Structure formats: C-alpha cells, structure tokens
Amino acid sequence: MPVTHNSDVSVAILGAGALGSVIGAALAEAGRPVALWTRNLAHAQAIRDQGLRVDRGGETRRVRIDAGPVGSSAAQPDLIILLTKTQDSAAAMESIAPHIARGAFVLTLQNGIGNAERILPFCPADQLLTGTTMTNGLMVAAGHVSTQGAGEAVFKAMSPAGEARAAEFEIDVPGFALRHSGHALEAIWTKAALNCAMNAAAGLTGARVGQLTSVPGMRETLSAVAAEVVAVAAAQGITVAQAEVEAKIDYATANHTYHKSSMLQDVEAGKPTEIESLCGEVTRQAEGLGLATPLNAAFAALIRLKTAPATGAETEGANDA
Structure with missing residues (x-):
C-alpha cells in the first residue's frame, strides 16, 4: 500500500x-x-x-x-x-x-x-x-x-x-x-515505571494522583517500585533514567492532583485492570532474568486480590457475635 x-x-x-x-x-x-x-x-x-x-x-x-x-x-x-x-x-x-x-x-x-x-x-x-x-x-x-x-x-x-x-x-x-x-523503547519503559508505581498504588488505595504522596513513606515507596522497573529494563540493555521517572512522579502529583488513574477507574467500575502488562509483566521478565522485584510482585498480587470475583467467602461469619 x-x-x-x-x-x-x-x-x-x-x-x-x-x-x-x-x-x-x-x-x-x-x-x-x-x-x-x-x-x-x-x-x-x-x-x-x-x-x-x-x-x-x-x-x-x-x-x-x-x-x-x-x-x-x-x-x-x-x-x-x-x-x-x-x-x-x-x-x-x-x-x-x-x-x-x-x-x-x-x-x-x-x-x-x-x-x-x-x-x-x-x-x-x-x-x-x-x-x-x-x-x-x-x-x-x-x-x-x-x-x-x-x-x-x-x-x-x-x-x-x-x-x-x-x-x-x-x-x-x-x-x-x-x-x-530511536528511543521509543526507553520511552515505553519510562512510562511503565511511572505506571507500575502510580497506577497500581491508586488502584489499591483509591487515592487520586495528588493524594498518593500525602502520607509518610508513600513517595519513597513509589520510587522503589519504579526503581525495580528501571533495573529490569537495564538488564535488557534499555536505559531508563531513574531521575526522569522521579520528575514525572513529582510533576503528576503536583499538577494532576484530582486525576483518577486508569487503573483506579477500572477498579471502581468493576472492570479488569491492566496490572498484568504492568507490574505483572515486570515480575515475569525479572524472573526470567534472575532478578527480584518484590514490590511489583506485591502490587500485582494485591490488585489481583482486590479485583478477584466475589466467592461468597466475604459473607461468612457476617452475623457472628
């Protein structure tokens, strides 16, 4: 054509x-x-x-x-x-x-x-x-x-x-x-580092973007999640600047204060999330490379649990004294 x-x-x-x-x-x-x-x-x-x-x-x-x-x-x-x-x-x-x-x-x-x-x-x-x-x-x-x-x-x-x-x-x-x-792969992984940290955290907590760093320890947690993604990219010869990811986190929390992440919107709507192409995929690739990504693995597991279909177990014992 x-x-x-x-x-x-x-x-x-x-x-x-x-x-x-x-x-x-x-x-x-x-x-x-x-x-x-x-x-x-x-x-x-x-x-x-x-x-x-x-x-x-x-x-x-x-x-x-x-x-x-x-x-x-x-x-x-x-x-x-x-x-x-x-x-x-x-x-x-x-x-x-x-x-x-x-x-x-x-x-x-x-x-x-x-x-x-x-x-x-x-x-x-x-x-x-x-x-x-x-x-x-x-x-x-x-x-x-x-x-x-x-x-x-x-x-x-x-x-x-x-x-x-x-x-x-x-x-x-x-x-x-x-x-x-010529730097498209770097851009893909940079955005993934940002989303693995912020999208998953918002989906888990229900926080809007500006609220994600409003309590002690959360800013450091977002950085640590992103750093795992940066390390997996580096192991495959893809250079992602941690400082650039940090700047994007700071910009988002300062300027997109009331924005709901796409993952939070999906969680609230009861729709499947994209956690498997974010934290889940990072964890799978890390395992293949012999790397540990415990925070991404935890975020992926928690989102899976949060969005799992109800089994009826949550009603057991509801009337217990």
Missing part, C-alpha cells in the same frame, strides 16, 4: 475510549482522514448524532468524526492505532485481520510492556509498530471527553523493513504529534 506523504495517511483508532477520542479529534480537526472504532456503542452513537465534544484548555469544541464498530468506516486505513486494554489485544487483533491482510500497519500505544510481542502472532513484523504516549484523556460521558493539553507519541518499527517506512506514519497536527524515534 504506497503512501506518498504522511498527510495522506488514513488512520483508524481501535479502542477509541477517552485517549483514542482525544487523539482522533486532533486529527479530524486538522482535516486528516480518521475513524474511531469502539465497542462502546453509546459513545459512537453520541458522536454520530452531535459530534465529539472535546474539552481542552478551557475551551469546548464539537468535532465531526466517523465513529462506530470495527470496519464501520468505508475506507481501508493505512494505520490502525491500537488503544484497547491489553487484556483485549487478541480479540482486537482478530477483528482487524482483514485490514492487516490488505496492508494496514498496526501501532500499539497501549499501556505497559510486552505489547508488541503479545500481538506479533496476529500481524507481520514488517507491519507492526510499537510506541507510547503521555497524552491524557478522561471520558466525561458518552460522546464527551476532556484533556489537559497537547499530546505526543513516539514509536519504532518491529523490523528493518518497517523502519524503512516508519517516517511515512509521522503526524504533526495541533494537539497531537506522532514521531518516529
């Missing part, structure tokens, strides 16, 4: 919740061909009926954008951005198999680590890109999202042939930039 200039690249965003909708809105406002693919039919219907409402920087806009289930848009996309929850990756990839067969590239910007390897069985390596984004988004209601400002994503290809074409998929529009980078 030849692409002559990146302004010609058509994009479909699979798993278009809050984050995907924010990114899609930026592309649509810039006149880029983009579609939102989502299982949230109420969200898609609201967008079709009234446009996507986006709150950004004190302004509210209505953005007209194609939205519906996978394949609802008529055009074959050049690039499919995968933003589903990591536990939904296999089903998501199966749903876009016809598009991949026709030459679409897939870019995973999902949370955590190991995402590209997880979906590689469903996509030729030459068509697979992996990256990360610090763009933020919040689902206010169906058809309504908010964001705190412009976002950026970085990515790399999973094969030399993919690298040769990677520049075709770079995007730079107001509100969002997608950049090919």
